[in-house]
Amino acid sequence: MESTIRVRPRILFAGARTGQDFNTLKDVGDLFAVSDPRELGQAELLWVDCAATPPDRSAPLLQAALDIGKPLVLHHMDRPTQELLSRVTGTRLELHDTPLLVRREARANTPSHYSLTLLDQPVIASTTDDTAPHHPPPAPRPTSPPKEIKSRQDWGKRLAAHLARPTLDLGGPGLIPPPGVKFGVRTLHRSYLFFLKNDSFPNETNEPRVQFGEIRLSTSFYAYLENGGPGTSYVLICIQQATSHCDPLMMDKDFAKGYWLFESSPTVGAVPTALLTTSPDATNGPRVVTQLSIPLHVKYLREGSCASQYWAATHGPVSRITEGWGLRNTSDVQFGLASWRHLHLAPWSAHDDPPGEFNHWKSKMYDSTSEPKNRVKRLNTLANSTYTVESVAAWRINAGPPPAPSSLRLVEHLRLGFIAFGYFPSTSAKHLKSELRVSTPSSPLELDLASVTNIPSPCG
Known part of the structure; x- marks a missing residue:
């Protein structure tokens, strides 16, 4: 018991x-x-x-x-x-009033490994409706304790959840180099609770905002000192996982469905450092594969002595089923910006028929041949469940000579799009839609690569 x-x-x-x-x-x-x-x-x-x-x-x-x-x-x-x-x-975060949980991950094969967790932050979703005079489908009426009690309970719950949650190791053993290589890992975790302003749902509740869902971002940065050749450089590999969960406002009736996810766009940039590579590549599914392999010219122990050798940092392949979804790799290699657009393809394509082009997509979203007439088509399974995407990017940064600055500024964020459809004969416009846009705050992170990779090594 x-x-x-x-x-x-x-x-x-x-x-x-x-x-x-x-x-x-x-x-x-x-x-x-x-x-x-x-x-x-x-x-x-x-x-x-x-x-x-x-x-x-x-x-x-x-x-x-x-x-x-x-x-x-x-x-x-x-x-x-x-x-x-x-x-x-060796890590600098631009924080305002967000509590930061810091841990040192004590592991023999990664002596320089810290994880940093930003405790939950609220994000307000913005709505974009079509021009018809209507309101989106109503939200369920929340039953909440008084605000001051709820605040303490939620706060205690969040802290307990973060302490109990095991550290998420992104990347796997293929990114851990042989003994002698100077490297380090920094992992950043963030959770965002996102809300709708109450004026989106008139007469439903006196609460000023309604919780709508949660976004979790976890990113591991693997930094290596590439010192096996005539020049010296740093290589930085970023593994990012983004998970979105939204169900409190989900409606699934014949004449109204939503809000459900139709777009997820993660971005990470080390501007203006050029990208070495990114993964996954563009695809229309039903499966997305993320993998990477980068040969590094480093010094490491072999048969009792240090030597310059090539070693490949590898990640994956990690495969995820994404049936009914497509992927566009929108990265800018020269500018150092890694970005992707995961988007809904069935039963309505957010790529071929953008939500803003009302007349294009509305005929594909409603079933006018069955009873009842103008019933909204069935939802895509992934669109109304927890959805996780994974991506990887890599950069090479010159370390001299002459000695170059070893600090690298990175910015990452996640944008999500949700949509609701409805058919209401009593209104002047019979086919209706409403969008929600959620974007996490940009999280500037500065890594001092010299400090991150500065571990005791027999290879100098």
């Missing part, structure tokens, strides 16, 4: 006992104040409210937590804390 006893995590807290962080966290776990970094051994998590903790006090805590592999949350990060995190991990 499953135990109903809930074990509360022990949280070592640095910050003001009268602040919002403390009041929220005391409902999540058992808090105790920090007075010495050595007390970290008693905690499952270190939480630092940077706005109420001087940098000279937070610095040893941050370093000690990462050294012993304790999860660390930094909230209200100030510039000194960002600089410190950058020195320790």
Whole structure:
């Protein structure tokens, strides 16, 4: 029989006992104040409210937590804390008020591996309706506790979920080089809860917004020092997974269907560094394959001594069934921008008949030959379920001579399109559609490749 006893995590807290962080966290776990970094051994998590903790006090805590592999949350990060995190991990994130969960992944074959998780952020979806006077299909009426209680419960749930979620290793063993190669891994996780403004659904609820779904982005960056030839360079390989889930507003009736996913467009760029390669390639399905192989000229141990050798970093093949969907690789090789467009093809093609061209697609979306007349056709299975896409991109960055800057700025985001169809004889326009557009905030990330790849190596 499953135990109903809930074990509360022990949280070592640095910050003001009268602040919002403390009041929220005391409902999540058992808090105790920090007075010495050595007390970290008693905690499952270190939480630092940077706005109420001087940098000279937070610095040893941050370093000690990462050294012993304790999860660390930094909230209200100030510039000194960002600089410190950058020195320790070789990673700089432009954060505003989003808590950041940092872990050091202690594994023998990847001595330089940190994972960073941005705790959930809200995203407001924008609606684009056709010109007919109508409203989209109504949302289910939510039943919610009072806002202040809901906020704490959701916050505690999200933190618990992030702590319990195993670290997602993207890429696999084919990207781990032989001993002696200088390399490192940085993994970034983000979750976005997206909402609709309440004015999209008149008279349904007094809540100012309605939760619509969730987006999860996980990206692993593998950085290598290519030092086996006359010149020196860095090679960066990015593995990205994007998962979208949307069902609270799904309607599936004869005369109205939606909202359901018809487009997913992930993007990652190291502008203006030219791309080496990207995958997957454009296809109309029913299967998408992601794979990569890049030969690197590196120094590594072989038969007891270091030598310059070629070694291939490989990923995949990873195969995903995408029946009824197509893929367009829209990357710009020279500009360093890797991007893809996954789009709905059946029963209505978002590529051949874009949603904005109302008269083109409406005849393909409605079945006027069966009873009842003008019934909306069946939905595509992938379009109203959890949908995951995976992509890979690689860049080569010159490291000199003369020594070139080793910091590389990357930006990535995900755009989603949802659509609803309806037929309402009482309105002046009988065939109706409404679109939702969701775009995650751009997440600028700066990697210091020299720092990321700086691991002890017998090959220099």
